[in-house]
Amino acid sequence: MRKFKELYQHEVYVIQDEKIDTNLFQVIGIKEQKVREVYSLIPAERLNTFIPYGVALRNYLTLNSKYHNKTIIFIDDWGNEKLLTVLNGLKFSRTRVIPNNGEDILPEIKRSQIDFYKKNEEYLSKKNTEYVIVVNNQELAKAISKNEEKLPVEYVNIKYPAFEGLKESNSQIKFRLPEEIVKNRKEIELKNNLKTSVLSITVVAIGLIYFLFNNIETTLCSNQLEAIKQKNQVLKNILNDLDKETYRADLKIRKSLNYGVVYLTVLNTIPSSYEVDSFKFLNTGHWNLEMNLDSGNDGTYDPIPKIGILKNADIKDIFVNGQPEKHLKITL
């Protein structure tokens, strides 16, 4: 690159370089004025790719495998002018415009070939000494093939090979103006800053929204709870007053069981041979009557009919103080 600058020190160039081998870089330059002309015609944001002609042509030839391992002298006929470029692998020469509309083309080819070999002598592979002249104009290809030196000539049927190569835009080489590079760098930095800001704001916002949402819900729930508590207190006060006013009436309702009547009804239902040994009325939410009966004086144990009040009674044979007895359990 330093060498390039020394060679072209009188004019300002936009320089790009690419690594083409181990410790080998290819430097490509274009006058800055030319780049400015292009950027003045096409705004930078609409310029997708801006690569040298040689790189575009090389991209096209890379797609064509039959030219691998050969030095190619490519003559690109644009109609009004013919462009000559020598390529070997990734290396390529400066593109020359052939004067006199293609007349005396053979000396130009020879000169370009010699010049390319001379400049790249130390970098070219010794194995790749073959070369081929590739032309995209059939008539010109025929004309060159009739030369006395019998140079190998091939015709490719493509009008603008460099345009095809442009489609392969993954090249390292892309011309840009320094201010465009700075602008682009700033844009990237701005984007990165924006990304950082968006990420930071998003993270904080998510946390804040979650917190605020729950805080609002807490307030709403607290208000709801307060209202329910107030209602609860009002109801408690009402019930307290009502309890005081109605507990006597409620007690009266709960005293509906006449124990004497129940007792006598049971006595009238069981056979007269039985005598009541003990009994127990117990209120467990509802009244139960449990009764132990012994056989009395005659010592007989008549069957107890499960009728009337004893319809659902649980009747068991038990022993009390070594004496057999009947145990009744009645749910009232």
Added chain:
Amino acid sequence: MKKIIIILSFLAGTIFINLGMSAKAHINNIKDEITQLNSENLDMEQKEKTKEMLYKSEPVALTTEYGLIMNQTLLLESYSGTGMSIQLEDTKNEDDLSSQYVATEYNQVKGLKIQIVIDKFSKETDMGAVLDDIHLLEKNTDFLASEIDKDNNNLIVKGEIYGI
């Protein structure tokens, strides 16, 4: 700088999320309390409806009611000859009965747990009539029996006197 901003924002976000999670836990507790209170309120509303239908009367002081029961038992003894002795359920002697008052299912209404012991009866005693007397005692006072237990020797009526 960018890293510091990102770290700080993550820190702030984490703090807010933690605060939000604490608030969420608080919300869940409040919601549980709301559910419980709503259920309690519904229950009380139902009770209120039921109680509204009951006959309303002035409450009676527990001491007054206790005296009334004493008189009623004496009256029953004189009518039917059933000897009744009134005792406190949990203790034999107490200087101040008010210390034995307990809370009841009726708010602001107190209870005194007593037992009536009847121990003077023979085989010829009409047990139906004795039980009838207990029912009569219940009807004439604010005493509510919860257990009537008769073995060979005693008939013990356990219950509670209600009053304010």
